[in-house]
Amino acid sequence: MTILVVGEIQKGIVREASYELIAFAKKIGGDVKGLIIGSGVGAEAENFAKKGAGHVYVADDAALANYNVDGYARAIKAAVKASGASTVLISNTPSGWDVAARVAAGLDAGFVSDAFNYADGAFVRRVFNGKLDARVVSTAALTVVSVQPGANKPFEGAADGKTERLAVDLGGLSTKFIETKVAGAKGHDLSKAEIIVSGGRGVGAPEKFKEVIQPLADALGGQMGASRPVVDAGWLPHEYQVGSSGQVVTPKLYVACGISGAIQHLVGMKGSNFIIAINKDPDAPIFEVAQLGAVGDLFEIVPKLTAAVKAAKA
Amino acid sequence: MKILVCLKQVPHQDARLDIAGDGAWIKEDGIKFEINSYDAFALEEALRLKDAGVATEVIVASIGPDRVTQALRTALGMGADRAVHAKDAAFDGSDALGIARTLAAVAKGAGADAVFLGLMSDDANASAVGPMIGELLGIPSATGVVKEEKTPTGFRVERELEGGAVEVVELPAACVLAVQTGLNQVRYASLKGIMAAKKKPLDVKTAADLGLAGQVGAGAAKVKIQKIYSPPKSSGAQMLKGSTDEIVAGLVGKIKELGLL
Ligand SMILES: Cc1cc2nc3c(=O)[nH]c(=O)nc-3n(C[C@H](O)[C@H](O)[C@H](O)COP(=O)(O)OP(=O)(O)OC[C@H]3O[C@@H](n4cnc5c(N)ncnc54)[C@H](O)[C@@H]3O)c2cc1C
Ligand SMILES: Nc1ncnc2c1ncn2[C@@H]1O[C@H](COP(=O)(O)O)[C@@H](O)[C@H]1O
Numbered sequence: 053m054t055i056l057v058v059g060e061i062q063k064g065i066v067r068e069a070s071y072e073l074i075a076f077a078k079k080i081g082g083d084v085k086g087l088i089i090g091s092g093v094g095a096e097a098e099n100f101a102k103k104g105a106g107h108v109y110v111a112d113d114a115a116l117a118n119y120n121v122d123g124y125a126r127a128i129k130a131a132v133k134a135s136g137a138s139t140v141l142i143s144n145t146p147s148g149w150d151v152a153a154r155v156a157a158g159l160d161a162g163f164v165s166d167a168f169n170y171a172d173g174a175f176v177r178r179v180f181n182g183k184l185d186a187r188v189v190s191t192a193a194l195t196v197v198s199v200q201p202g203a204n205k206p207f208e209g210a211a212d213g214k215t216e217r218l219a220v221d222l223g224g225l226s227t228k229f230i231e232t233k234v235a236g237a238k239g240h241d242l243s244k245a246e247i248i249v250s251g252g253r254g255v256g257a258p259e260k261f262k263e264v265i266q267p268l269a270d271a272l273g274g275q276m277g278a279s280r281p282v283v284d285a286g287w288l289p290h291e292y293q294v295g296s297s298g299q300v301v302t303p304k305l306y307v308a309c310g311i312s313g314a315i316q317h318l319v320g321m322k323g324s325n326f327i328i329a330i331n332k333d334p335d336a337p338i339f340e341v342a343q344l345g346a347v348g349d350l351f352e353i354v355p356k357l358t359a360a361v362k363a364a365k366a
Numbered sequence: 367m368k369i370l371v372c373l374k375q376v377p378h379q380d381a382r383l384d385i386a387g388d389g390a391w392i393k394e395d396g397i398k399f400e401i402n403s404y405d406a407f408a409l410e411e412a413l414r415l416k417d418a419g420v421a422t423e424v425i426v427a428s429i430g431p432d433r434v435t436q437a438l439r440t441a442l443g444m445g446a447d448r449a450v451h452a453k454d455a456a457f458d459g460s461d462a463l464g465i466a467r468t469l470a471a472v473a474k475g476a477g478a479d480a481v482f483l484g485l486m487s488d489d490a491n492a493s494a495v496g497p498m499i500g501e502l503l504g505i506p507s508a509t510g511v512v513k514e515e516k517t518p519t520g521f522r523v524e525r526e527l528e529g530g531a532v533e534v535v536e537l538p539a540a541c542v543l544a545v546q547t548g549l550n551q552v553r554y555a556s557l558k559g560i561m562a563a564k565k566k567p568l569d570v571k572t573a574a575d576l577g578l579a580g581q582v583g584a585g586a587a588k589v590k591i592q593k594i595y596s597p598p599k600s601s602g603a604q605m606l607k608g609s610t611d612e613i614v615a616g617l618v619g620k621i622k623e624l625g626l627l
Contacts, residue, residue: 328620
């Protein structure tokens with residue numbers, strides 16, 4: 053059984069998540085082969101091969117210099133054919149989730165999305181935004197799996213690696229890459245804050261951020277943050293957002309109020325030194341990453357906490 | 367240009383999730399449902415293109431049991447022109463590919479040029495159906511769309527990357543756009559809209575109507591959920607117990623201990 057791991061080039065090098073795919077492949081068990089897509093990526097493909105991916109196919113073309121859904125799908129399909137793989141692993145990153153399901157549909161394969169583990173013959177993934185786990189099995193001859201970045205330790209080891217050029221027909225690509233725009237300068241930079249008090253959808257209304265969350269942040273001498281739905285609703289600007297598509301923060305103290313703890317939020321704050329969670333749902337996944345938890349109504353707890361912090365400082 | 371918008375009805379975000387007897391999904395009876403959060407943004411984006419005179423028709427489609435009618439009526443009340451409800455026990459147990467096959471068939475039947483839908487469903491969390499529809503229809507797709515602009519030949523979109531960066535991509539008009547939340551501010555259905563919606567067409571289609579007999583449902587699914595369960599508790603947080611005052615005292619004590627007070 054061959055497992056094809058699709059490496060991803062980020063800023064010129066194979067990103068860490070790609071080495072996590074090798075570790076994931078070893079959990080499944082089988083002969084690992086790799087694929088690297090890009091332009092001028094020969095040396096990195098060699099690296100990937102020697103550092104665990106073994107036999108690595110290289111789709112190297114100027115048309116693949118930037119991510120392109122059509123071009124990448126063609127390259128992956130060609131590599132599946134060349135390798136005879138029965139399982140394909142792709143990191144569940146913005147390019148990964150854009151292309152993986154297309155490849156699965158095109159090859160009439162089974163598709164498992166955002167798996168974080170493989171155990172006892174099943175893929176394990178989150179459903180309901182992290183509230184429940186699911187064990188998923190595939191009965192297909194070919195299975196495409198997108199794998200959650202950060203969930204498995206990157207493979208560290210060596211392999212008897214070599215690379216092989218993969219011919220891919222790249223004529224008439226259906227989408228056109230224009231440019232990448234990086235996030236603008238942040239007026240509200242959370243990356244250096246020592247204390248962050250964040251509010252989520254549970255805070256319920258924009259004025260409640262001013263009345264309940266900001267005062268606690270102020271009392272502690274910290275900054276205010278938020279989860280994505282708060283920003284989506286226009287209650288706070290994007291620069292307040294913590295998470296995979298916002299800021300990644302590592303304060304000494306992170307206080308999460310009315311935030312459930314979806315993986316995309318956790319990615320942005322789990323590196324905090326100490327995490328306190330206040331949530332009315334005792335089963336909220338945020339309590340899994342917090343060190344200290346309070347189950348209850350944030351509108352009762354937070355104002356009293358603010359008063360107590362002020363009293364302690366006075 | 368005709369746009370098909372796919373709407374999934376999912377358990378309300380605050381609904382209590384109890385596991386069903388077969389262990390493979392949640393108990394659906396007695397809980398509230400709503401339109402998948404991502405899909406509401408997809409619908410709004412299509413309706414804006416209609417308001418701007420770019421789209422000629424906005425068709426909404428959903429696969430699911432009777433309850434799904436409510437989501438479709440809401441969408442019609444917001445301004446969609448007509449609805450297709452794919453309702454058939456034969457769809458039960460479909461995997462993402464089965465769902466995508468069904469929606470691709472609806473898109474073809476409706477003569478839709480573009481398909482707008484959500485990046486991800488709040489229950490299955492697969493982020494799979496959009497790209498799959500694109501592949502099945504042989505048209506390009508873009509996911510995580512946070513900005514969309516009509517060009518003379520198609521669309522220019524921004525796809526969200528990590529850390530707030532975006533990627534600008536151009537696609538032809540015949541394409542699939544899977545949108546991210548926050549793309550726009552979603553409108554509410556007006557009273558007038560809700561009244562008008564009652565007269566708008568809502569067609570019900572079976573798997574056979576769509577030419578999909580044997581290609582959807584549990585029998586055709588290549589992947590299957592064996593079991594769902596509450597994530598195993600690791601060490602987790604130390605939980606403070608007692609009255610609000612006791613909880614607050616515990617929190618302040620800890621913050622002091624951390625040397626932050
Ligand atoms: C590609 C992608 C990128 C994403 N990027 C991000 C990101 O950068 N950041 C981010 O945060 N999310 C991101 N998300 C969204 C993420 O999946 C979740 O939807 C989001 O984090 C949920 O936010 P929340 O916890 O505030 O809301 P919910 O999940 O709705 O949780 C609200 C919580 O509030 C609690 N609550 C309600 N009322 C009270 C009360 N009175 N007192 C106490 N508790 C209360 C509830 O019990 C619940 O746990 C992304 C998703 C995708 C697909
Ligand atoms: N049963 C369904 N009916 C209509 N649209 C659906 C259905 N399931 C999924 N979709 C659409 O596909 C998107 C992605 O869902 P998923 O691939 O399950 O994460 C959703 O946001 C919906 O727009």
